[in-house]
Amino acid sequence: MTDPRVVMTVAAVILTLCSAPASAADPTSELVARGKYVFGAAGGCACHTPPEALGLNAGGMKFELLFGVVYSGNITPDPETGIGRWTDAQVTNAIRRGERPDGSRLFPIHPYEYFATIADDEARALVAYLKSVRPIRSSVPARSLRIPTPTIRVGPAPKEAPRGGPERGEYLAGGAAHCADCHTPRRFNGSQDAAKFLAGGPGPEGSLPANITPHLETGIGRWTEAQIARFLRTGVKPSGQEAFSLMRVVIKGTSAGYKDLTEADAAAIARYLKTVPAIENRVR
């Protein structure tokens, strides 16, 4: 007969092994945590969790465009209605290149124009996070477009994200955080008006994004770097006014948002904004 003390000891060891909390050194939980941070830097991918969604990332936000209607996808790990059956490479391709596994293309309202520069290491983390959240079975209506899906040409992504320095601010603003997606106005054909880079004007969803170039009268040239960084993390402007409209959405985010940016990253974005050309453009 087996000595009961041995059984107890073995059971205790197994219990300890199974219930050991995922430590900070656990590579998977570290990757998922880093992915959640990237997700927050992308404004919590808020278009995928509209107020009426069944839960985080369940999709279904309706975009009425000049040429038809598209809906944000279900990006939960549900195998039937979400991305559960997609490989990591397929999810990454959809995020960065707007390509679906079936060969169809995402409408560029999904900002792959910016997400294309999310580095391999941060993209890997982001996908790990997306696959870690609760799967939700929820079908999104099919899109109906009267024109072929426009394609935006994007370059290859860097291998590793800059961890600090001035490159970090530009990397975040121009990549995951996609500031220009809202703050650079578009021409009639949907392309961005480079002459008004970050200078504000009519934006998505009938919004009116501000001029965030350092122009003194019409931009945010009078804000200090610290004030810009504070705004990104708190939504409070130097005037005391709170962020509103889509800016409030991306700061608040979903499970994470700009509000979760580290002080260093918010400061890096602020420093970068001070380096872009000041453009005179009165938005309001």
Ligand code: HEC
């Ligand atoms: C989803 C669209 C969207 C994205 C993405 C976005 N913004 Fe905004 N932003 C807005 C809108 C709309 C406003 C106007 C509402 C407001 O002032 O609160 C705004 C306002 C601002 C303001 C306030 C300016 C002022 O004069 O009051 C700042 C600063 C700003 N954004 C910076 C940024 C930065 C930096 C990023 C990227 C890290 C960014 N925004 C990304 C939509 C967006």
